[in-house]
Amino acid sequence: MTDTGVSTAANASLDGLHPLEDRYRLILEGINQAFCVVEMIFDDQGIPIDYLFLETNIIFEHHSGLADAVGKTARQLVPGLEPIWFERYGKVATTGESILFVDSSAAMSGRIFDINAFRIGGDDSRTVGVLFADITERMSSDQMWLNYVAMVSHDLGTPMTIAKGQAQLMLRRGTFSADRVTTIIDQIGRMERLLANLRTAVRAKNGWVSLHVLQEDLDQVVADSVQRGRLQSPDREWALTSDGPVPGYWDRERLEQILDNLIGNAIKYSPPASPIIVRLSANGTMARFSVTDAGAGIAPETLPHLFQRFYRVNPGGATPGMGLGLYITQTLVTAKGGRVWAESEVGVGSTFIVELPIRHEPEVASANSPV
Ligand code: ADP
Numbered sequence: 001m002t003d004t005g006v007s008t009a010a011n012a013s014l015d016g017l018h019p020l021e022d023r024y025r026l027i028l029e030g031i032n033q034a035f036c037v038v039e040m041i042f043d044d045q046g047i048p049i050d051y052l053f054l055e056t057n058i059i060f061e062h063h064s065g066l067a068d069a070v071g072k073t074a075r076q077l078v079p080g081l082e083p084i085w086f087e088r089y090g091k092v093a094t095t096g097e098s099i100l101f102v103d104s105s106a107a108m109s110g111r112i113f114d115i116n117a118f119r120i121g122g123d124d125s126r127t128v129g130v131l132f133a134d135i136t137e138r139m140s141s142d143q144m145w146l147n148y149v150a151m152v153s154h155d156l157g158t159p160m161t162i163a164k165g166q167a168q169l170m171l172r173r174g175t176f177s178a179d180r181v182t183t184i185i186d187q188i189g190r191m192e193r194l195l196a197n198l199r200t201a202v203r204a205k206n207g208w209v210s211l212h213v214l215q216e217d218l219d220q221v222v223a224d225s226v227q228r229g230r231l232q233s234p235d236r237e238w239a240l241t242s243d244g245p246v247p248g249y250w251d252r253e254r255l256e257q258i259l260d261n262l263i264g265n266a267i268k269y270s271p272p273a274s275p276i277i278v279r280l281s282a283n284g285t286m287a288r289f290s291v292t293d294a295g296a297g298i299a300p301e302t303l304p305h306l307f308q309r310f311y312r313v314n315p316g317g318a319t320p321g322m323g324l325g326l327y328i329t330q331t332l333v334t335a336k337g338g339r340v341w342a343e344s345e346v347g348v349g350s351t352f353i354v355e356l357p358i359r360h361e362p363e364v365a366s367a368n369s370p371v
Contacts, residue, residue: 034063048090270295
């Protein structure tokens with residue numbers, strides 16, 4: 001009896017009743033994550049332009065919102081799908097390097113996805129497996145808030161440890177070191193940016209109104225931000241070009257945050273000795289300032305995504321960050337009736353430009369104003 005049972009089970013497996021593939025399928029249907037297998041489609045120049053769905057699991061439709069995907073291409077299902085998705089999976093297919101990232105797609109109703117993509121097969125394979133979950137709700141709920149606070153607390157730890165260590169070393173040795181003081185200032189600058197962003201997020205969450213609009217000269221606010229940047233990164237050439245004073249009613253705290261985020265990024269994403277140029281101009285009704293770096297630059301297809309929440313071009317890279325700085329910058333700029341955008345050339349550098357209306361009268365506080 002026992003013998004028969006054992007041999008039946010063994011035979012079932014050997015006979016192919018439960019082949020390996022079926023067992024994997026059972027696992028993929030059992031997990032609460034969407035899964036699909038796609039075949040990348042490249043143009044004549046080898047640029048990834050689309051992908052064909054070969055296989056999906058049952059929960060795929062729930063997470064993606066796409067019905068009957070198998071046999072159709074991404075462009076057929078989502079005509080306006082952002083090219084970045086083709087690029088990412090194309091890169092996985094050609095390099096064999098798997099990626100893990102969080103991003104949203106405007107073309108897919110702004111859903112936020114947590115994604116793990118990997119190549120299936122060897123060097124010649126252009127097939128990619130994508131394991132993902134729609135985390136939109138999680139991100140927009142209290143969980144997102146907790147994640148964010150956890151990330152900020154974690155990110156504050158590093159600069160604090162570095163600054164404290166440098167100060168303790170000077171104390172122990174009883175010597176003054178300009179390099180160590182510069183490092184301390186640099187790390188405090190990082191903490192200030194993190195805290196300023198956290199403060200904005202707290203206010204946005206609680207719907208607090210914060211309008212400290214006073215008569216200020218934008219020219220001076222910009223010059224002060226450049227000075228802070230110079231202290232953080234003294235080994236590079238800093239240039240500030242300005243048409244002169246731009247008086248108006250400005251929210252200094254917000255302006256500093258916008259400028260510090262952009263200047264902080266220019267420092268972070270360009271070599272330590274490369275120049276940073278800040279320009280300011282105004283025409284009576286509008287003021288425009290820009291921050292130009294000589295960093296690696298950003299591919300044109302990537303530019304529209306930079307301002308999305310949690311978006312990072314190189315999420316696994318060595319540069320620390322949360323992909324929130326530009327999102328918060330854009331929130332602040334648009335709240336002030338302005339716009340921000342980026343221009344960039346790969347291998348040359350990037351320019352982030354902000355345009356803001358000049359207020360000649362004090363602003364009237366709105367109860368719903370988020371910032
Ligand atoms: P973080 O720097 O924390 O990642 P941001 O929202 O400030 O978040 O920026 C989002 C992404 O945009 C960065 O991860 C980086 O990939 C890219 N980026 C921002 N500024 C620059 C810049 N000056 N040069 C190149 N890439 C940049």
